Amino acid sequence: MPSTGSADRAKRGTTAVDMRIYRAVINAVMSHRLPPGTHLGEADFCELYQVSRTTVRKALLRLAHEHIIELRPNRGAVVASPTPEQARDIFAARRAIEREIIPLVIRNATTASIRQIRSALAAEDQARRSGDRAAWIRLGGEFHLLLAQLAGNQVLQRYMAELVSRCSLIIALYEPPGASMCQNDEHDDLASLIEQGKVQQATELIEHHLLAIEARLRLETQEKKIRLADALAGC
Structure with a gap:
């Protein structure tokens, strides 16, 4: 079959x-x-x-x-x-989706899933240390997609796949030259909160994380x- x-x-x-x-x-x-x-x-x-x-x-x-x-x-x-107005709408949608994803990740957390998260962070950090910016950016997006997968909700996962790609477009269009859009320590902190089962703090951090990324953009053509x-x- x-x-x-x-x-x-x-x-x-x-x-x-x-x-x-x-x-x-x-x-x-x-x-x-x-x-x-x-x-x-x-x-x-x-x-x-x-x-x-x-x-x-x-x-x-x-x-x-x-x-x-x-x-x-x-x-x-x-x-x-995407226009600046569309960019704001897309980031708002992504924040709403990720606020739902994080509690599910924590609820479904296992030793294996935490290991997956830590492995993804190690790959991201290795790309950063090696100076491979393209891989670092891609792996940063894939970290968020992994969380969507670990949430165990296929509908949210499908929405996230589209939103992460669209956010990558927005960042490519509107980021200031040389800016780093996704700090590894924020991902590390989020992983620690997930591992500790701290739902409220982890949800607040993902909100702050995405707002900070959007705030660094120059929403002009x-x-x-x-x-x-x-x-x-x-x-």
């Missing part, structure tokens, strides 16, 4: 190849290697991945459905560029351009 994931993919008509393209774009967005406004040419994907336009379009449609890209008439696909092949190199 096929797995639930396999059945879901079959139902949506997805394949391993278009899922690879989808994940490559998501990872490039989360690593800030693919800034908002970047044009995503179908021909570029065809050449990079040696696939048909039909396969590329499947991946692009899924990305558009999740608001990671926009399909614009006469221009094709571009990485979405900026433009960054990059070549698609450079952004997806190695994906």
